[in-house]
Amino acid sequence: xxxxxxxxxxxxxHSIRSAEHAVNFxxxxxxxxxxxxxxxxxxxxxxxxxxxxxxxxKKEREAKIIPIVELLEKAEVSYQSHFLHGxxxxxxVEYANDQHFDCIIxxxxxxxxxxxxxxxxxxxxxxxxxKCPVLIVK
Numbered sequence: 001x002x003x004x005x006x007x008x009x010x011x012x013x014h015s016i017r018s019a020e021h022a023v024n025f026x027x028x029x030x031x032x033x034x035x036x037x038x039x040x041x042x043x044x045x046x047x048x049x050x051x052x053x054x055x056x057x058k059k060e061r062e063a064k065i066i067p068i069v070e071l072l073e074k075a076e077v078s079y080q081s082h083f084l085h086g087x088x089x090x091x092x093v094e095y096a097n098d099q100h101f102d103c104i105i106x107x108x109x110x111x112x113x114x115x116x117x118x119x120x121x122x123x124x125x126x127x128x129x130x131k132c133p134v135l136i137v138k
Contacts, residue, residue, distance in 0.1 A: 001029040002103040002133075008036050008092050008126065011064035014107025018137040019068040022105045023075040025135075031102070033072060035081040036095060037065055038088040089125030096130050105135045 007022040009015035022033050039061065061083055072079045084091050096104055106123045127134045 001031075002026075003029050003031040004100070004102045005031050005033045006036055006092070006096050006099070006101040006104045007033050007068070008038075008088075008104060008106040008122070009065055009068055010037065010088070010107075010122075011067075012107060012109065014109050014137060016067050016071070018105045018107045018135075019071050021135060021137055023071060023077055025103060025105065026077045027075065031077075033077055033079040034099070034101070035065055035068055035072070035079055036084060036092060037061065037081070038084045038086060038091045040085075040087060088122045090129075092122070092126055093129045096126075096132065101132050103133050103135065104130055105137065108136050108138045 002025050005022055005025055007015075007019055009018065019035075025031060026033050062081075065081060069079070069081065082095075084095060092104070092106075104126060106126055108123050109121065123134075123136045127136060
């Protein structure tokens with residue numbers, strides 16, 4: 001079934017709920033989960049300009065996925081986490097298609113609601129362009 005699962009996350013409530021579904025999918029098929037957090041260029045520039053220590057920047061990014069990592073560890077699901085750079089939708093699509101995932105799980109809404117209204121949701125961009133099944137969690 002779904003042995004190689006990509007969980008796209010931004011640290012929002014929707015992505016935490018998505019992680020719960022990723023755990024269930026992984027447990028059903030003895031699968032693994034790749035947690036992907038995309039840092040957009042605007043955030044990346046701001047981090048570099050406002051923070052002097054690159055290790056502090058890395059720690060702050062890792063802190064955003066702590067609830068998801070804790071959930072995966074508690075459920076004893078094998079996982080890896082990846083921090084990618086770029087526009088979230090296209091970056092996740094490219095990564096997913098290149099790595100040949102069996103399934104992608106993503107929240108229906110992220111942290112930036114204004115941008116979603118204007119540009120369209122990341123989940124919609126993923127569902128439209130990726131080459132595997134997508135579960136969008138509300």
